[in-house]
Amino acid sequence: MAELADSLYGMLLRMPGVLAVVGARWSGGLLHYLRSVTLSEPTPSFMEVEQEFGAAAAEDPDGDPPVTVHEVSELDGAMPHVQLLVAAGARIVAECAVPLAQGGWVSFMVATAERAAVDVTLRSRLKQVAEVTMVSDRRLMARREDELRQVSDAFLAEASLQMDSSLDVERTVRRVARTAVPAVAEGCVVHLCLPGGLTPVASSHMDAGEQQWLGAVAAEDLWLTHVLEQVLSRGQGRVLHGDELEGGPFGAASSGAGRAVRALSVNPLRARGRALGTLTFLYHRVVIAESASRFLADLAGRAALAIDTSTLYEQRRQHVVSLQRHLLPSELPRISGLTLSSAYEVGDASLDVGGDFYDAVSGAQDGVTLLIGDVCGRGAEAAALTGLARHTLRTLLEDGGPPEHALGRLNQALLREGTSRFVTALVAVLVRDGKGFLLRYWSAGHPAPLVRRADGAVEELTAHGDLLGVLEDIEYGSGSAHMAPGDALVLFTDGVTEARAADGTFFESCLRDTVAQQGAGAAEGFAERLAATAAGFRATGADDIAVLVAQAEVVA
Structure with missing residues (x-):
């Protein structure tokens, strides 16, 4: 032209x-x-x-x-x-x-x-x-409309990929702002409906020097807040320019960076019937703002869907974390002469509740009963059986019942549930024996525990036994050992042994060496260090990791 x-x-x-x-x-x-x-x-x-x-x-x-x-x-x-x-x-x-x-x-x-x-x-x-x-x-x-349509489709596709590549809410809204500037406009602000009202959560400006100014305007300017609330209540996008900018921080009558802004577009962010917030763009040319209304509505719709998906995912994650926390003890008891530590690492990115559990029950004569188990699978049914298994064993053991009786009662309860899932479990009883502790344990198909001696040597305790929830009559693997001061009993679920590296190697192959190394540190963090090492080793696999450690204290 x-x-x-x-x-x-x-x-x-x-x-x-x-x-x-x-x-x-x-x-x-x-x-x-x-x-x-x-x-x-x-x-x-x-x-x-x-x-x-x-x-x-x-x-x-x-x-x-x-x-x-x-x-x-x-x-x-x-x-x-x-x-x-x-x-x-x-x-x-x-x-x-x-x-x-x-x-x-x-x-x-x-x-x-x-x-x-x-x-x-x-x-x-x-x-x-x-x-x-x-x-x-x-x-x-x-011709321009045809070209813009192609460019817009390509941009929207790329923007969708960028926004959908993360399930983190903050990261998603930041990508919305950064993707649009300067491709769409000179500036962009995303507000979300939070408990305190419309709140700016991301902003971007093509001039890095104006970034702070835009953030302050988005957070503090009452004129802009009023405009955003109007758009949100009406549910329709709006473009403001000329006299419509009077009274605000934008337009020729304003001062500073706002003088360059000739138009403002605001689109509501709505997804799945819910109002989520607003998407605001700043333009230095009115023509661009007026010609992009459909495109902006489409972009706002995609951004809203990405934000809503991230928000729902975060809510689900919080619910899962809360449920998982209630399936585990809030704290371990303090036992004279013993240092107890525990750790739990989630392995499934889908955030279904896992079936691993552990607990510790104080006993007479400065003793303690440790229990650890694993319900097959994940999800709601696994979570229900996890709660059943842990609380059944804990209740029976608190009442003074022998471990084999508690395991038998749990087996009967699982059979009555008629579930197709099985459970592995191990119960270990530690009682004071001179300067150390006498260890007795009963296993129902659970991975064999390890004992790390004070000198760094690691022994595997023999443990077999039948799975719970499968047979009417079951046999347990049992045994005993003595723990001297400095020795540590290490209980874990199969998420530890079956963690697999990228080359296919199982963590089980280096478990003893890792227990020897990690046990050399402070007793309070033994379980956390072992679980973190197993999780860091894992490249494939989605099983949770649970570790419970009891270390006999060295008497000065």
């Missing part, structure tokens, strides 16, 4: 008696820019204005563009295009206004010194210029 305008302006300037040709681009009362040529300056000149004149501007043309003739003295001398005409020595102006396909219009003005110069030929040429411009504009706009 610029190349076409330069050619047409040159043709008009060569007409007899013409002193200057000026073109003005309007949207309502907003003058965007001027293009001009004069006899003294035949090289085309471009001047960006972006100034609101309101009622002083001409009305939007419609239909066949007429040619009108004015005395320069009758025109508003405060307008930039009139000043250009006066400077060129004009007394008479012939004008033809052309509506544009993207909205607004362009006005062509030919300046002469005498009215007689505005003859039939000049009028005809001016009207031809207007008609050529109008037809060319429509063709260019059709």
